[in-house]
Amino acid sequence: MVNILYNFMEKVLFFINTEFVLMASVIYYYEHLKPKRVIPIFILLTSNAARFKSVDTSCLPGDCHIYKNDLNHSVLFPDREFLKALNYQNVSELIIQNFTFLINDIAINYYKRKGTKITFIADSISVDRKLSASAKAKNRFYLVLRKRFNGFKYLSKQIYSFTDHGNRIDRYIAHRKVWENIPYIDIKTLFTKEYNLLPLFGGNLQTNLDAFDVYLFTQPILEHRIFTDKTKELYIQIIEEMVSFFKAKNLRLLIKVHPGEEINKYQKYQCNTITVLQNNSIPAEIILNSVKHKKIFSFFSSISLFDYSGANEHFWLFKLIDYTPPGKNSYQGITNIVTFKQLVQKF
Incomplete structure (x- = not known):
């Protein structure tokens, strides 16, 4: 009975790759989502052993799951545990930070077809960065590898630069405006809020x-x-x-x-x-x-x-x-x- 009720409760998913966006996501939840009484679920995607190493996930205001972010790395058989994050029902909003990560691309395509709104949180000044020719070639290689060799569904036909994804999102949070016709939140308005997030990131700094x-x-x-x-x-x-x-x-x-x-x-x-x-x-x-x-x-x-x-x-x-x-x-x-x-x- 509890599981049935949980399935019908409104949820928001955060697909997070960096500590910066984790901090922004938590404040975004408190400022914009908590009043709506939705259930937040934090998906932390680690690209190496150092990522989120000292993060105390018990301090997050919702459930948290940590998965390997293998799809953009040179492994023939990437970890598939992240696919569990596609099993949630009644997800009203998906928050992602990096279009070039194939896990995020899969999540966008999967949930968007279910009517989920997509919110993009820019990782610091990522909207000002352009993909180099070598980065584009690398992304194309991994995209083909994951679709044809590993058989991952819901991948896009092509991975574009950040500013080419305006037709895929419903809201974005960044340090400046990129798309005039899409609802925008200045990320600086989040970071000026006074929340004590030190416990989340491992406690006291132990230095002046x-x-x-x-x-x-x-x-x-x-x-x-x-x-x-x-x-x-x-x-x-x-x-x-x-x-x-x-x-x-x-x-x-x-x-x-x-x-x-x-x-x-x-x-x-x-x-x-x-x-x-x-x-x-x-x-x-x-x-x-x-x-x-x-x-x-x-x-x-x-x-x-x-x-x-x-x-x-x-x-x-x-x-x-x-x-x-x-x-x-x-x-x-x-x-x-x-x-x-x-x-x-x-x-």
């Missing part, structure tokens, strides 16, 4: 965030094949040069490791003046909005676009590693560092 002079937000450049060996070598070199410089200047540095990376790759930099934050599941936005009048460095992280205090200095370092992010890579309020000498002159 405001005690540092400089903040470095790393990125999973070493984890992905799309980056050349030269870029990876330069990435390590620049970080080591920064660490040496800050040590010599006796400047206090906090290194926040990206959720898609393992912390142990950066532990060697830990010393009296340099701290590697030991919980990398905590979204960078929570950290950034706890500090003011600081220098914030990353290689091209969107974190610098979500600084609502407007009181910090932001710098991107991608030009130092022989890499240019596809799509928009210049924003007001972010200085693109061209040489290491230019970086040094900021102190």
